[in-house]
Amino acid sequence: MKFRKLLFSAATLISVLLLSGCGYNMVVFEPQGPVARSIMELINWSLxxxxLVVVVVFGLFGYIVWKYREKPENKDYEPPEEHGSMVLEVIWTAIPILIxxxxxxxxxxxxxxxEDVPPGYENVKPITIHVTSADWKWIFSYPEQGIETVNYVNIPEDTPIDFKLTSASTMQSFWVPALGGQKYTMGKMExxxxLVADHPGSYFGRNTNxxxxxxxxxxxxxQAQTREDFDQWIKDVKETAPKLTERKYEELLEPTHLGRMTFSxxxxxxxxxxxxxxxxxxxPELYRYHGYQGRVFEEEDNYRNKTNDDKNLHEHHVEGDGNGGEHSGH
Structure with missing residues (x-):
């Protein structure tokens, strides 16, 4: 009886440890677009x-342990000298290769x-959105519509979105798990x-690097919207959002957390x-969290090397209060 209680307690503890990292909302397995569906199908195929490998390996393990266990009738059994089996060697080499x-x-x-527009959307004109990552915010530029947002992006449903990714600072990773896989953003390259959203909805995105x-x-x-709502949002932004200045933009790129912002x-x-x-x-002089704050290199291509003195912004710090137009598009 004690053995059974001990076994049950051990099984319970192991289950808690193994499942403690499982969330109730596994977004990857609830795809909201064709790109995410393709990735989910690939994950399911791998699973x-x-x-199959786990079942076969543990099944063989249990069978071998039971079959060749020590018993009274074979207690003094000495196996003959073996030189290997060509058949078995070929089998357990070929099977992993096939897998x-x-x-x-x-x-x-x-x-x-x-890497291409998802099947079924080849005849739908994509919308191009430039994604710029910075520490620690996301900047979305709509060159065709002439607007820019910070920390949110609105898109129309059933429309391919051509995200062009880059970074203004360190390397980050752009990921919207409900709509597709992640891709890196790197400075001075693209x-x-x-991505495509099948229907309207709100989808979470983040940096995974x-x-x-x-x-x-x-x-x-x-935020995936109907085409009518998306067009209305574009119109509202053009009429009400403030203009983004170069000085303000340089402030945005400083390493801070920000709320949502919208510019025309x-x-x-x-x-x-x-x-x-x-x-x-x-x-680099603003990263003061690790004891050594880094050296400042005044390269020729640094924006602070501009001739006009009014570009020096080190006396200004963005506190992330969201001033600058807060249009969520909801």
Whole structure:
């Protein structure tokens, strides 16, 4: 009886430890668009093979332990000398190779397919949105509509969104799990990601690449709207949101947390961080969290090397109060 109680307690403890990291809302398995669905299908395919391997391995383990256990009749049994089995060697070498092939082929096909507009949307004109990551906020620029948002992005449903990703500072990772996989943002270069939302809804996005103390709060919202609501939101922003100035933008790029902001123009008018020749906007002297705050290098392409003195912004600090137009589009 004591043994059974001990076994039950151990099983309960192990279950709690194994399941303690499981959330009730597994967004990846609730895809809201064709890109996320393709990734979920790939994950499910991998899980099937993983389950098959686990079942076979543990089944063989249990069978071998039971079959070759010590018994009174074979207590003094000495197995004969073995020199290996060619058949068994071929089997347990070939099986992993076949499993890797079974996983590799659909993975490669899916990854290449995700680089293009999702199937079924080839005849729908995409909307281009430039995504600029900075410590620790997300900046979204709509060059065709001439507006810019901070820490939220509105998109129309059933429309391919061509996200052009770059960074104004350190490397980050752009991820909206309900709509697709993650992709890195890097300074002075550009990556591309197509996403589509099947229907209106609010989807959580975040940075998944550790880049300092403010990393955990680097989140944003993707608001998928009907085409009518999206067009109305664009019109409202153009009529009511303030203009973004170059001075204000340089303040936004300082390492801070911000609320939502909306502007009726974009920073692409004076800088594109994906351009290899664009100025550097890093602020190493403002990272004071690790004892050694870093050296300041005055490169020729640093924005602070401009000739006009009014670009020196080190006396200003953004506190993240959301001033500058707060249009959530909800």
């Amino acid at each position: 099937i093979w993983m389950a 890797v092939i079974a996983l590799t082929i659909p993975t490669v096909k899916t990854l290449y397919a995700l 990556t591309q990601l197509y 550790f880049n300092g103390r403010g990393y955990a709060g680097m989140e944003f919202e993707v 123009n974009t920073h692409l008018e004076w800088v594109d961080h994906a351009d290899p020749d664009s100025p550097s906007y890093t602020n």
